[in-house]
Amino acid sequence: MDEFKKDAVKIASKTVPNISDSMIEIPKDTALGDLALPCFLFSKELKKSPNEIAKLIADNSQPSDLIDKIIATGPYVNFFIKKAKFAERILTEVAKLKQIYGKSLMGKGKTIVVEFSQPNTNKPQHVGHVRNDVLGAAISAVLDFSSYKAIKANIINDRGIHICKSMLAYQKWGENREPDKKPDHFVGDFYVLFNNNAKENPEIEEEAYEMLRLWEAGDKDIRALWKKMNNWVLKGFDETYDRLGTKFDVIQYESELYEKGRKIVEEGFEKGLLKKNAEGAIYAELEDLGVPDKVVLRADGTAIYVTQDIYLAKLRYEQYNFDRAIYVVGSEQNLYFRQLFAIMKRLGFEFSDRLYHKSYGMVNLPEGKMKSREGTVVDADDIITEMFTLAREEIMARYSDLTENEVNKRANAIGIGAIKFFMLKQDSVKDILFDPKESISFEGETGPYVQYSYARICSILKKYGKPVSESADFSLLSTAQEQNLVKTLSEFDIHVEDAAKNLDPSKVAHYLIKLSQAFNEFYHACPVLTEEQELKKARILLIYCVRQVLANGLNLLGIEMLEEM
């Protein structure tokens, strides 16, 4: 499109000086034109109304190689591009670049660490984690596609008071049993048990703290129990990650970092950068940086979450020399991250301004807020299973001759695709209401809708049965639906760039809906296989390109494609 913009600028420049590419807009409605120049800005200088100026420019302009006609509409000069030329440019490019169509060089040579997931090993992951996992993976994929080197980093929160609570409950009431269900769920039950019990017996809270002290002191029995239960949970997590297709480049464990965090804190205190309060806890004074003070080491010397986070940031910088480190964490921790970043600044780490908190809204349920302590959460595994089952039923209702294997493969792609798309399609700052029964439908703006469009194209291409030709008579693509499809294809890179700049995969999701809609409108208006030779050839190339771009977009969101649904 840039080429066409430049031409429009060139044409208009004959009448009005100092026009830049960036002044050219794309009209909301294609009926108005393909490119537009608003004339408000020239009004003052030329002492004429925008409408007059627009008319002047239009009257004074001649069509070119790329531009077909120039018309003034109100205060706008609208350019109509030569559709065949445009289709030729776009379709040839897609067919040539294939899976790298839309890729930009924005982040060439730059490294970004993307931390996400951060599970706690005292309980299974819930639906909120699914949003995190899916968002983190998609952001990483979008950055990769924009030529950044994205490092997917997971930090397992495998130590701390909450872990001890599950452990204590198991010690008291677990009778040394082995897991009789998915092991992370088994452990999570003891966390709930602890909290239920603590309501009547608050003294067990103190017991948990005692256990944490023993743990930090390296008590053999406690460490053995900890190891055993953590391994159970981690095994359960692996299964969940596997189902979601979540992968990491690096996994770190809080238990291996906190000691070094404590060292940094103690050094910071000796240097006078950190203070000690009356009880003996070390804290950072941050008022001058616009955030409340924050304790970084308990009075009894045990570490808290931020202790290891300080070291982890430093470690990552040493390891990767990152240009940015992004923390994908829920909005309830907005203040925490402002404090963490301020602490890093206080401690004199020059990279502190490269740290960024990618905040996202909560996942709510119709019944209200989830509380893991009370066990009122919807587990990630349950929702995955529910969507899989739902997809399976839909497939079974349509086909009866598929192998069990094939049904499961499709159900998996569709069910997981639906969850991912649902989690990614809206602005991440907003809370979402997740009604397991109603929220995810397969109709409307959904993952399956996009997958279905992809499958439809596969079906046509399969029936066509011949190799797709990269050349065609592009002037035959003359209907509104075809031209709209071409135009939509040309916009892919803009949306990917937007997604990368804003760390916002929802831009890609919206684009895929738009492209799918454009395709389905085309599908109904324009037959492919029954057309005469030349037109068929052109349309085949067109849908082949659509399929490619759908694939490229779905890949960014981590959603699988199916040749048949």
Added chain:
RNA sequence: GGGCCUGUAGCCUAGCCUGGAUAGGGCGACAGCCUUCUAAGCUCUGCAAAGAGAGCUGUAGAUCGAGGGUUCGAAUCCCUUCAGGCCCGCCA
């Protein structure tokens, strides 16, 4: 009490950063359509009833939370205000 975020049709949502042409989608409702999906079968390089649909079209539905300001022009920028969410732990 303070800080941060959100408010767009019955419901969900895009647009807000970077102000411009009638606020774009989706669900649900109503009225239609269907040729590529699945297809029994047939006079079988083709034609296909019917079905399904996660397909398409149209209709109705919006004081862009409210008020004020800036501007030629405000959903978009600024101020005030109301409502909701989150946070203000030596939890994570």
